[in-house]
Amino acid sequence: MKRRVAILISGRGSNMAALIDAAKAADFPAEIVAVISNRADAAGLQKAAASGIATVVIESKPFGKDRAGFEAVLQRSLEQHKVDLICLGGFMRLFTAEFVQRWYGKMLNIHPSLLPSFPGLDPHGQALQAGVKLSGATVHFVIPETDAGPIVMQGAVMVGDDDTPETLSQRILGIEHRIYPEALRLLASGKLRLEGNVCQVAGGTDRDGTLISPLTV
Missing domain, CATH: 3.40.50.170 (Formyl transferase, N-terminal domain)
Known part of the structure; x- marks a missing residue:
């Protein structure tokens, strides 16, 4: 069974697009099930939607320095999409140690x-x-x-x-x-x-x- 992947972005989604293209191959062991952005104006959202990928916007600005509050909403979205793995693709927000520990060994960055x-x-x-x-x-x-x-x-x-x-x-x-x-x-x-x-x-x-x-x- 393919692993379910969410890509987190904040901008154009260049690496996101490369991951989506790769996952189109029948033998690729993962499927991109959601692209989540902390900015509603992220250009990558349109690219993801055009590829038939579910998109989610969780604006981080209203949370200010409340990282845990933002992450609680993010975690709910990840659970709703039954995400197994996370790929960060130009995601311009730092995580708390608690969130990172929850996804340790399951979250990649470039x-x-x-x-x-x-x-x-x-x-x-x-x-x-x-x-x-x-x-x-x-x-x-x-x-x-x-x-x-x-x-x-x-x-x-x-x-x-x-x-x-x-x-x-x-x-x-x-x-x-x-x-x-x-x-x-x-x-x-x-x-x-x-x-x-x-x-x-x-x-x-x-x-x-x-x-x-x-x-x-």
Whole structure:
């Protein structure tokens, strides 16, 4: 039986769209049953509705700093849709430790850097300022600390000398759209296990692979 997934968004829903497209495959082990936004003007809501996905708006602004109050309404919606797993797709609201613990091991997020490097805001600017030669995206389990949960999957791109935060962001977005559906596939298939702060993939094998930048002659 396919796992039932809710995607939480606040904006355009770029990764949401990638997850919805992936879930259309007959052999994908999860189905997207709801897209929930904390903003009524989130562009992703229209994309989800056009794909036949149920959409829910729970405005967070009226709750102010009352995170628990917002989460109580959110939890009821998740229960109504019989949700098994949550994917955050640009969801711009922090959770309480209690909510995160309730969904521990069942809630994924994606961040546009190779965590643990450059968590938080402006990861592309952080990467360029640090002069790294590789950057990328990370899918991780959600814990109370921001961008700090066990890492599920990562993908990398080379950073050019002429890159700007905008050009780097665009290339990394392509990586995000590739790895997020695959991470959800692994989770929904029951192939992930958490051992402390480390995520292991059942049946995973060591690979003799390297990615080096800049290229040398």
